[in-house]
Amino acid sequence: MKFHIQTWGCQMNDHDGEKLSGLLSAEGFEAVDSAEEAELVLLNTCSIREKAVHKVYSELGRLREEKQRRPLMVGVTGCLAQQEQAALFKRAPHIDFVLGTMALKQLPRLVAEAQAGKARVMDAGEYPDNHLFPPSVTRRRDTAKALVTITEGCNHACTYCIVPTTRGAERHRPYGDVLAEVRGLVERGYREVELLGQNVNSYAGGCTFADLLERVSEVEGLEWIRFTTSHPMNFTKDLARVLVANPKVAPFLHLPLQSGSDRVLKRMLREYTVAEYLERLGYLGEGRSRMALSTDFIVGFPGETDEDFDATMRVLDEVAFDGSFSFIYSPRPGTPSLRLKDDLPMAVKSARLTRLQQRQSELTRASNERFLGREIPVRIETHGPNEQGWWLARSGEWKTIHLAAGPGRELPFGELVRARVTLASPHFLGAELV
Numbered sequence: 431m432k433f434h435i436q437t438w439g440c441q442m443n444d445h446d447g448e449k450l451s452g453l454l455s456a457e458g459f460e461a462v463d464s465a466e467e468a469e470l471v472l473l474n475t476c477s478i479r480e481k482a483v484h485k486v487y488s489e490l491g492r493l494r495e496e497k498q499r500r501p502l503m504v505g506v507t508g509c510l511a512q513q514e515q516a517a518l519f520k521r522a523p524h525i526d527f528v529l530g531t532m533a534l535k536q537l538p539r540l541v542a543e544a545q546a547g548k549a550r551v552m553d554a555g556e557y558p559d560n561h562l563f564p565p566s567v568t569r570r571r572d573t574a575k576a577l578v579t580i581t582e583g584c585n586h587a588c589t590y591c592i593v594p595t596t597r598g599a600e601r602h603r604p605y606g607d608v609l610a611e612v613r614g615l616v617e618r619g620y621r622e623v624e625l626l627g628q629n630v631n632s633y634a635g636g637c638t639f640a641d642l643l644e645r646v647s648e649v650e651g652l653e654w655i656r657f658t659t660s661h662p663m664n665f666t667k668d669l670a671r672v673l674v675a676n677p678k679v680a681p682f683l684h685l686p687l688q689s690g691s692d693r694v695l696k697r698m699l700r701e702y703t704v705a706e707y708l709e710r711l712g713y714l715g716e717g718r719s720r721m722a723l724s725t726d727f728i729v730g731f732p733g734e735t736d737e738d739f740d741a742t743m744r745v746l747d748e749v750a751f752d753g754s755f756s757f758i759y760s761p762r763p764g765t766p767s768l769r770l771k772d773d774l775p776m777a778v779k780s781a782r783l784t785r786l787q788q789r790q791s792e793l794t795r796a797s798n799e800r801f802l803g804r805e806i807p808v809r810i811e812t813h814g815p816n817e818q819g820w821w822l823a824r825s826g827e828w829k830t831i832h833l834a835a836g837p838g839r840e841l842p843f844g845e846l847v848r849a850r851v852t853l854a855s856p857h858f859l860g861a862e863l864v
């Protein structure tokens with residue numbers, strides 16, 4: 431049977447897609463590049479905002495038509511599957527099975543039941559060993575960096591967020607398992623890993639997250655470690671020290687702020703004030719100047735006033751984030767923020783988002799310009815040049831690099847090369863091979 435997995439959402443979901451792909455490959459199924467060629471299509475969904483959910487339903491609509499023309503099995507996995515469970519069958523009766531985020535290993539059984547003719551097959555149970563997925567099964571996409579789960583679930587309760595519902599409470603992988611997986615990856619040629627969790631900072635698999643970074647960094651042959659995501663209240667001095675001092679930890683920190691107003695942060699139940707957030711950034715000391723910082727913002731949270739939003743703009747400038755992701759607040763089913771009065775017109779929210787993104791784009795350009803003329807290590811992330819003749823690469827600070835190699839020159843996929851930055855745009859750095 432030929433299968434295709436379409437994934438939306440975060441790195442965790444991306445990596446779950448690699449695990450699901452491995453499970454099907456182990457059954458002798460063959461992965462194909464498009465839904466058109468596939469006999470089984472898995473929609474590995476995200477439900478963080480309404481827009482993400484719309485994308486899933488629109489793809490489901492397309493597959494309904496396709497299913498009228500030819501035999502096709504449709505499965506839904508990921509966060510929307512966990513959230514909606516059996517309700518998905520009502521909305522889209524052509525779905526053959528639904529698999530929750532905490533029951534990944536049940537996939538082959540669900541497919542077999544659906545193949546045997548059973549309708550509306552579902553498992554959205556919580557298997558306590560879901561996070562202990564065997565790395566040997568995972569079938570990785572062809573990327574330079576390997577994703578490694580260290581913790582699943584979230585114990586915070588931000589009032590706008592669906593993730594605690596869709597991913598459950600925290601479960602941590604023992605550090606020995608993490609180390610064994612990273613060693614195996616390095617043996618297979620990977621030089622960079624990204625440690626994943628809804629909140630990696632609260633890691634408790636036998637040591638702290640700071641200790642885990644130190645231990646992983648001792649794996650011989652590994653060059654860079656990245657991690658995502660961090661909750662500011664679990665960002666410790668120990669972690670900051672490792673981040674600044676350990677040369678194998680890439681000089682990049684994504685620390686979601688969400689809002690620059692204490693009033694809004696309180697209603698979001700983020701558990702910190704702006705001052706506390708800044709205090710934690712301060713843990714990085716002078717090492718901060720050598721790294722890139724990025725963050726997330728939610729704009730137009732219920733009750734956000736002009737003053738609240740101005741406060742966000744001030745913090746944006748004060749920290750001068752190298753990059754940020756910003757979104758208009760999206761009400762999610764079952765979340766506590768639904769009860770807050772949300773009477774701000776969408777036009778006002780959109781105008782705020784545009785203002786924030788424009789300012790960020792200036793800050794990112796300034797951040798990029800600081801690299802002009804510098805010689806930096808970058809990792810090659812593509813197998814060949816694109817139409818413009820650039821090889822795509824990535825710096826430790828997570829800057830996208832368009833690298834000119836010179837005509838006919840082959841660059842080693844996944845390896846570090848030295849490059850001199852010759853151009854800074856708001857979205858990428860242009861560089862040439864040294």
Ligand code: SAH
Nearest residue numbers: 590591628659686726727728757758759760
């Ligand atoms: N675990 C991560 C968050 C993952 S969600 C963390 O706490 O850092 C990624 C981002 O999506 C969040 O940081 C937030 O900015 C945004 N987000 C989450 N729920 C949202 C909602 N209901 N509306 C708009 N943006 C949201």
Ligand code: SF4
Nearest residue numbers: 584586587588591593
């Ligand atoms: Fe969601 Fe908050 Fe948990 Fe992040 S920390 S996943 S925003 S509840």
Ligand code: F3S
Nearest residue numbers: 439440476477478509
């Ligand atoms: Fe989306 Fe779930 Fe990730 S809601 S952002 S896929 S944890």
